[in-house]
Amino acid sequence: MEKILVIGAVASGTKAAAKIKRENPDAQVVVVTKDKHISYAGCGLPYFIGGVIEEEKELVVKTPEDFKEITDIDVYIEHEALEIDTESKSVKVKDLKTEEEKVYTYDKLVIATGASPFVPPIEGKDLQGVYPVRTVSNALEVRKLVDEGKVKKAVVVGGGFIGLEVAENLHERNIEVSLVELIDHILPPFDEEIALYAQNYMKEEGVNIYTGEKVLSIKGQDGKVQKVITDKREIEADLVIMSVGVRANTQLAQQIGVELGVTRAIKVNEYMETNLQDVYAVGDCAENVNLVTEQPAWYPMGSTANKMGRIAGINISKSEKDHLKGVLGTTIVKLFNLNAAKTGLSERDAKKAGFEIETVLVPANDKAHYYPGYRQIITKLIADKNTHKVLGAQVIGEGVVDKPIDIMATAITFGAKVEDLEKLDLAYAPPFSMAMSSTILAANVMRNKLTGRVHGISPIELNERLNELQIVDTRDGGSYIIGTIPGAIHIPSEELITRIDELDKNKETVLVCKVGKNAFLSYIKLRKLGFDVKILEGGTCAYPYEKE
Amino acid sequence: MEKILVIGAVASGTKAAAKIKRENPDAQVVVVTKDKHISYAGCGLPYFIGGVIEEEKELVVKTPEDFKEITDIDVYIEHEALEIDTESKSVKVKDLKTEEEKVYTYDKLVIATGASPFVPPIEGKDLQGVYPVRTVSNALEVRKLVDEGKVKKAVVVGGGFIGLEVAENLHERNIEVSLVELIDHILPPFDEEIALYAQNYMKEEGVNIYTGEKVLSIKGQDGKVQKVITDKREIEADLVIMSVGVRANTQLAQQIGVELGVTRAIKVNEYMETNLQDVYAVGDCAENVNLVTEQPAWYPMGSTANKMGRIAGINISKSEKDHLKGVLGTTIVKLFNLNAAKTGLSERDAKKAGFEIETVLVPANDKAHYYPGYRQIITKLIADKNTHKVLGAQVIGEGVVDKPIDIMATAITFGAKVEDLEKLDLAYAPPFSMAMSSTILAANVMRNKLTGRVHGISPIELNERLNELQIVDTRDGGSYIIGTIPGAIHIPSEELITRIDELDKNKETVLVCKVGKNAFLSYIKLRKLGFDVKILEGGTCAYPYEKE
Secondary structure: OOEEEEEOOOOHHHHHHHHHHHHOOOOEEEEEOOOOOOOEOHHHHHHHHHOOOOOHHHHEOOOHHHHHHHHOOEEEOOEEEEEEEOOOOEEEEEEOOOOOEEEEEOOEEEEOOOEEEOOOOOEOOOOEOEEOOOOHHHHHHHHHHHHOOOOOEEEEEOOOHHHHHHHHHHHOOOOEEEEEEOOOOOOOOOOHHHHHHHHHHHHHHOOEEEEOOOEEEEEEEOOEEEEEEEOOOEEEOOEEEEOOOEEEOOHHHHHOOOOEOOOOOEOOOOOOEOOOOOEEEOHHHEOEEEOOOOOEEOOOOHHHHHHHHHHHHHHHHOOOOOOOOOEOOOEEEEEOOEEEEEEEOOHHHHHHOOOOEEEEEEEEEOOOOOOOOOOEEEEEEEEEOOOOEEEEEEEEEOOOOHHHHHHHHHHHHOOOEHHHHHOOOOOOOOOOOOOOOHHHHHHHHHHHHHOOOOOEEOHHHHHHOOOOOEEEEOOOHHHHHHOOOOOOEEOOHHHOOOOHHHOOOOOOEEEEOOOOOOHHHHHHHHHHOOOOEEEEOOOHHHOOOOOO | OOEEEEEOOOOHHHHHHHHHHHHOOOOEEEEEOOOOOOOEOHHHHHHHHOOOOOOHHHHEOOOHHHHHHHHOOEEEOOEEEEEEEOOOOEEEEEEOOOOOEEEEEOOEEEEOOOEEEOOOOOEOOOOEOEEOOOOHHHHHHHHHHHHOOOOOEEEEEOOOHHHHHHHHHHHOOOOEEEEEEOOOOOOOOOOHHHHHHHHHHHHHHOOEEEEOOOEEEEEEEOOEEEEEEEOOOEEEOOEEEEOOOEEEOOHHHHHOOOOEOOOOOEOOOOOOEOOOOOEEEOHHHEOEEEOOOOOEEOOOOHHHHHHHHHHHHHHHHOOOOOOOOOEOOOEEEEEOOEEEEEEEOOHHHHHHOOOOEEEEEEEEEOOOOOOOOOOEEEEEEEEEOOOOEEEEEEEEEOOOOHHHHHHHHHHHHOOOEHHHHHOOOOOOOOOOOOOOOHHHHHHHHHHHHHOOOOOEEOHHHHHHOOOOOEEEEOOOHHHHHHOOOOOOEEOOHHHOOOOHHHOOOOOOEEEEOOOOOOHHHHHHHHHHOOOOEEEEOOOHHHOOOOOO
16 A cells, blocks of 8 residues: 655645545555644635635635545645655654644655745844735634734835736725835736736825835844834835745755756656655745746646646556646736736747847737727737747736737637737637637737737837827827827828928938827838838837826 | 729728738729618617717718828728729729719729628518618618617517617617527537536526527518517517628629639638738628638638738738738627627537537636625636547626637637646736636636546536436535436535435436535545546536426
8 A cells, every 4th residue: 555645735645635535546645744734725814804805714625624525635734744764664743733743655756845935034033013915824813813904004015927816805995005126017927018008007096106216124122023014115014024035945855855946946847746756745845847947937826736647646556647738827906896817928938038028919809899888908929030929928908818818828828920810710609709819919919010010119118109109190180189209299090191391301200190000001001101110019008108 | 103992981991901001002002882871880789779889970080081082092982882893994883862873893802792691581681670781781770760769679589799789778778688599509600518507697687588490471561560470489570680701702703703612602712812812801791711721711700801802901011921821700798788799719619610529617816805895707628539639619697708708819829729728927916816827717717627636527418318328416515406407316425425325326426516616525535436527517506407
């Protein structure tokens, strides 16, 4: 009878354990975790704080008792693995309630120790009222403070997904929320123009956002937090959420010589095997491969953790040999009524990886424009200029973004080219899509750009080169007043030819309209006249910088 | 200067024309249509009748004047093409307003004559109050009758998408609606168990549905419709919608020897070329290829028509050579709050095409189970037993079905295997998906079945073999009372071993629970005891036949 020991019991640990037992009912499978909760929904914690998820029990997919009943596997909670001995194939475990030390032997070991919030070593980080949001216990404590009305002002440190979701949820509970992010924009994995779009949205919803700002210390009185000190200001706070990122928990693995990858997470091959015989690693503590670059990457996410757990389970039980070649780092976040999603490489990542790229930014509707309740979404597509392969995509807007991002994630998985995306036979009916879906439209625009049919300029580039360019807003008067690109001349399309003398033919010219589509008429005319002309991609509606 | 004449101006005709002009601004492009409206949203007509889409102008994407302004193309409405002369490369066209006949010459001809409703030659089909729903004019007339309160009872003949959508929209306007369908279930392209699920739903919403029933005649008085006579009953009606299907409009093309395909639509190659030099065909009048079978098929849909138009446009303007290898017949429909979608082959189609197949039926949630507003969806997956290739999928439920069907359509396009579906890196956050999305879950279940890990039985097979099988409902008492499979014995999982004597080991046994997941515990136990046992796929919740 084979003995399998699993260390860790959130997503991948319980998944691996259950799969092994299901494939091989005679195996003895034991799971230990130092946490009080198992199999919980880490991604649900911000919503529990906000009260969107009302009950603690909703967060916990299974209790140890449930799990035992369904799988016949023993899970020991509040049991911390202290030391692994690969010689005797045993693990020393401490029962945190009784302080008792026990030894569990194994034939196969699964390390699923997850990741922990990184808390920067600043003054005040241990004050009362300073929390990470990683475990059910964290969320319970924060929720309790909020429920008791003890939080008027909160500071969230870190503009990643969890930080932003917590900011939204606290704001919805009538707390004044400020968010501080070290880099230039929130949503670090996203490209700047998409991230700034989200940032503007969050600000309009009433969250104070300070980017490019460093938290220096946290001050308190009588052990309780009072304010956050940044390099630019002081912000009052009864609650501080530290959410600057997570680090893979690898200490235990490192003790026995398990190799780490370049991302500092545990290196595993496609079978979830570490460099040590009979030792597997899965979930947030282990490294992934990016399918596009084929290089190591680290995506600590529940969706990937579940797959890794399942694959380790299949391989350990030897019922088949299964593998995970890589993932795309697909992610999604809801911020108030705005949705933002990403798959594959960002523009920044693609350049860093050495690709010669083309990008487009294409606004569209998520449903037929005549069907009630349609909303706008903006698709950013990143493609390889030479092979036309789709490298990555980002979609943002109040409309449906998970569908297009999943379509593109699927396409990228199979090495789709832009020309393939154009021809996808996607489901169309007015309540669900435009006849030409947003994804197909974005692929059409990308192909027009790749083949030189249309020359576009991205909002990022336009913003950087504002002073060198001749910018023409081609919209009618009314729209123009609402706000345009700084320095733009206003010449509606129909007046272009009569007012052509106002333009300098020797200057690189950028045409601007609402979504980047109607400027095309002026584009054709100026091209014919020999102008060096480009269209602002995504138009004013996707331009996230200051307007005038 | 090349002259291009396009006959037809809904989706594909206007798309082709616009693309040609955009690629080649010097071309002279002319569009003629016998219709009053161009570029309208045929799929929106049922919603216009229901008042969901309020204004006529919302249905019409562009008027001829809009189209002229944007594209510089002349569109002549109410101009019927009567005759083509391929020798002189000219088309005789009749202006339906003035009765005048004109001749247009062309270098390239695009046939985009669409499809027309098939009206069976029965008595009473021309009575006042009998309408197809294909053109804006049809919809305007029906809407007017409804708005004036002249319709109390309506009969819809035909249970396809348009018929069902019209039935829903009329019902929402407080009209008593009966729908008559010739075959055994509504939604003919879907497999029986999915179609029956939708049928039960429509009935619960209050639509009378009569399937396996033939309309023999329509009776009226003073030229006005009064009732519909079927082979089983008479149904009173002030309004009859004839929606039994459409036929490709090919007469004009046939006159000049354009070849039709096996589907009786115009045969085109991947470049949208017909058998005649310089004659192209696009949209609903032309045939497609099914990407899975690589055989001719006919999918008259707006999404495909737009692609065909674009490709013909590119090829005619010679800016590139573009092609459409085939489509999947992806379709979707919203019926009250139920959504149903399909891509690739149905089980029936796959068998007919000679595949040895496996199917699964897997209920899941569209969002995290703890996130408010989640809904159930049921995924049917059809795969090739030998290659494990995904051949088709159907998804139904109150939850999001367009996303999973589009993911699977994309995967099938690239020849995905079940093992590939399992590993897709899809966007996960609680408001958008379960950590293991419904598609991945369905692929996991399919793999378990393909590898012989679990033996399932489909609702269709169970329903056919009710009398031969020993059926055990493994749910707890409460659920059992609500309704179970006819003839089922009730033995909750925990009582199975103590009550094992109640079961006959020599009889093929089927285990039943709510969604097909919890029966697995009993399954393991009975397997160990040597029973020949299967699990009802999809459980009671996906079982669409009579319960007791």
